[in-house]
Amino acid sequence: MKVLLVNGSPHKNGCTYTALCEVAKGLESEGVEHEILHLDNDTPGCNACRFCKKKGKCSIDDVVNDALERLDEFDGFVFGSPVYYAGPAGQLTSFMDRLFFASAGRMAYKPAAAVVSCRRGGSTASLDRLNKYFTISNMPVVPSQYWNQVHGNTPEEVVKDLEGMQIMRTLGRNMGWMLKCIEAGKKAGVSVPVPEEHAWTNFIRSD
Numbered sequence: 001m002k003v004l005l006v007n008g009s010p011h012k013n014g015c016t017y018t019a020l021c022e023v024a025k026g027l028e029s030e031g032v033e034h035e036i037l038h039l040d041n042d043t044p045g046c047n048a049c050r051f052c053k054k055k056g057k058c059s060i061d062d063v064v065n066d067a068l069e070r071l072d073e074f075d076g077f078v079f080g081s082p083v084y085y086a087g088p089a090g091q092l093t094s095f096m097d098r099l100f101f102a103s104a105g106r107m108a109y110k111p112a113a114a115v116v117s118c119r120r121g122g123s124t125a126s127l128d129r130l131n132k133y134f135t136i137s138n139m140p141v142v143p144s145q146y147w148n149q150v151h152g153n154t155p156e157e158v159v160k161d162l163e164g165m166q167i168m169r170t171l172g173r174n175m176g177w178m179l180k181c182i183e184a185g186k187k188a189g190v191s192v193p194v195p196e197e198h199a200w201t202n203f204i205r206s207d
């Protein structure tokens, strides 16, 4: 079992990375492998060209297509972001917009979580935004003992947020537990639900 941890901060070894490393410790204690993907700071946004709907990959050939190609290697996902003006970093949402749109449900039933790092405020608004990617994609959201946030302006400050560090480790362990439950369910013959045909209601009526 392997989990992809995405670092959406421009700081490769900053506060968000520090939080993700603590999640990794929790995963390791459950015997789950992980890989950290650090996004380049110039991840462009979605063109809304819908190329992906025909080709199954993004028209912008970058880290998103690399991730799409490797998606099946991962059983779970954690997306980490610094808080910018009470929201997640633009480069992470650019990455996630394109990844989720192009993946067309390939991440369904894989557990996911978001973690955020902030100096002081805006963490829960950021988490709310990030969690919406999962709950529209049939992805079980992994819980922790509190909302997944760390506080600090430097990695040195973040490690002093003892509760934040613990929340991250708990999240990693809970992700490991959830992955094992899913694996055990599969072995016992529990399959994912058969979806209904999708009903699209766009709130427009011609009559």
Ligand SMILES: Cc1cc2nc3c(=O)[nH]c(=O)nc-3n(C[C@H](O)[C@H](O)[C@H](O)COP(=O)(O)O)c2cc1C
Pocket (backbone or CB within 6 Å): 009, 010, 011, 013, 014, 015, 016, 017, 081, 082, 083, 084, 085, 086, 087, 117, 118, 119, 120, 121, 122, 152, 153, 154, 155
């Ligand atoms: C453009 C910008 C906006 C920010 N907005 C907020 C904010 O709304 N709330 C907050 O607590 N910290 C804010 N910060 C501070 C960062 O969230 C904080 O330093 C973060 O932990 C940095 O994580 P990193 O080291 O992984 O990049 C902001 C920083 C930048 C650069």
